[in-house]
Amino acid sequence: MSLLVFLEHHGNELQKGSLGVLAKAATLGDPDVAAVLLGGGVRALASEAGTFGAGKVYVAEDDALEPPLPQARVDVLATVVREGGYGTVLFANSVLAADVAAGLSARLEAGLNWDLVDVALQDGTLVGKRPALQDSVSVDVGWRSEPRLALFRAGAFDAVATGGGEPEIEELSVELEEHSRGARVVEQQLEDTSGPSIEDADVIVAGGRGLGAPESFALAEELARALGGAVGATRAVVDAGWYPYSAQIGQTGKTVSPKLYVALGISGAIQHKVGMQSSNVIVAINKDANAPIFEFSDLGVVGDVHEIVPKLTALLEQRRG
Amino acid sequence: MKIAVCVKHVPEGAARIDPTSKRLDRSGEGGLNHFDANAVEEALRLKADSDAEVVVVSMGPARAADSVRKALAMGADRALLISDEGVAGSDLVGTSAVLAAALEREAADLVLFGQQASDADGAVLWAAVAERLRRPVVSQAMELSLADGSLRVKRQTEFGYDVIEAPLPAVVAVSDAINEPRYPSLKGIMGAKKKPSETLSLADLGLDAAAVGEAGAKTEVLALGSPPPRGDSRTIEGDGNAAQAILDFLAEKRLV
């Protein structure tokens, strides 16, 4: 079973999620796990991939691979998989990797299992573990043909160095399809990740679209103050401009594990859940009794945030006197 | 200008996997995947600016016609439903092949997708369809505009925001933050029944039944595990005492 891992980088840093998948791949019994690194300046990152278990690293530094767009990457990967005869390709989920994996699936008519949290060899066959239907059931999934494509949930594996040595490096030539040259990144607004971080807060009060309006984030802020905590937000409200990007919790945002997480008007979509599910205690207020967030809350309160939150804040303030 | 919108009919309420077929039980009540209402809304917004024709395209069981009708009631012009015994059990490879074949026929300038199907949470289908159509694709669009034969998208990534341009024809998946979908008006609901709606089989699309559906699936569900233990979680109805109940709970957990 020959394994290939798609590595993602940003600036000159390999992404932890993809290194975690590489480290996992190195435990699956294939002595020559390979990795692919595509983009500007990636050659310099190849030896780090070695320390996470890659025996061989394919690199391509073409200009077309500079912007974080999927289609040119599908072209390169398809060639590597075909020529290298790889039976399994593993991806760590991200905005970019999901589109690369799905494009490759169609290009190679290869089965893709997504949202996997683990993978194992059972009697020599690769089996993926996937929580499904709002994580209400755990499913074992398999592949009927090669290559097998696997997309892992963000944070599925820790990036632990395997102590591997210097990998063999193979430079790839890049030939792109017409449709892969269409999209262009014309502007990138990188968000500053320095400054005080909500990742260290013991208490987080997070707000979602159920707050109804940007002004209502005051409810979350006041409750956070009363609890001595920080404020978080969902992607829906960040993209709507209600709250800053730095407060976003979830797959594309921060991963937090405070002692207390209070979710106000948040539905509990899987991409939000992966960023906060390891919180010690989760309290959710949502007016919809069927909201998925209640499936993983310690205390679920079916009700209106506008009624309950001001009262709760007042009670907390009274208590403190 | 023609805009195609891919919409999915999903089970409503608590979905379950049938233990025998190991497939999602699609026999119960269903409705339009709410993330796809954002894609329909965006098409209607673009239509208002550019006088486009909006075609909804869906693959699913016969009752998916209800969801298609909802999209028509919102204001889409025409519908195409691919419904065939042979598509049941399709995975990404099969679904993308069927939708791409239907979209190939439509030759739309822009194909829109929603952010994810609430039953499968794949959030991947657009990239597979775009690959088959050999068109540029942009996902997670939170802003979309068209000008001079190309599109411009703003989208969020793990590192901030990207602005991406691509020539038409192209495929775009929109995020649920892009707009507030409208509710169908009574007039829209009445009018939807009269709008052109076509149902196609695999044969109509010239597709081989062995390549799609359960027969053509490249992935499979091997086993269903029992749900993870829920711990001692509680739910309370938020009456007048909810705030006090939360405070009591926090005190019990020594969090205040």
Ligand SMILES: Cc1cc2nc3c(=O)[nH]c(=O)nc-3n(C[C@H](O)[C@H](O)[C@H](O)COP(=O)(O)OP(=O)(O)OC[C@H]3O[C@@H](n4cnc5c(N)ncnc54)[C@H](O)[C@@H]3O)c2cc1C
């Ligand atoms: C690739 C990808 C990455 C993503 N990354 C992230 C991420 O990092 N973080 C993230 O959060 N999301 C992410 N998402 C988006 C995610 O799928 C959801 O769309 C998003 O989390 C929904 O945000 P929400 O809960 O605020 O809004 P909604 O889903 O609209 O939920 C609002 C909730 O508020 C409730 N409500 C309404 N009014 C009230 C009221 N008055 N009182 C109480 N409750 C009320 C409603 O019942 C509803 O449950 C990602 C999606 C994709 C595809």
Ligand SMILES: Nc1ncnc2c1ncn2[C@@H]1O[C@H](COP(=O)(O)O)[C@@H](O)[C@H]1O
């Ligand atoms: N059976 C289907 N028919 C038409 N469109 C679909 C179908 N399944 C998914 N889609 C579209 O693909 C998007 C992403 O779905 P998924 O990748 O399955 O989460 C949805 O928001 C829909 O726009």
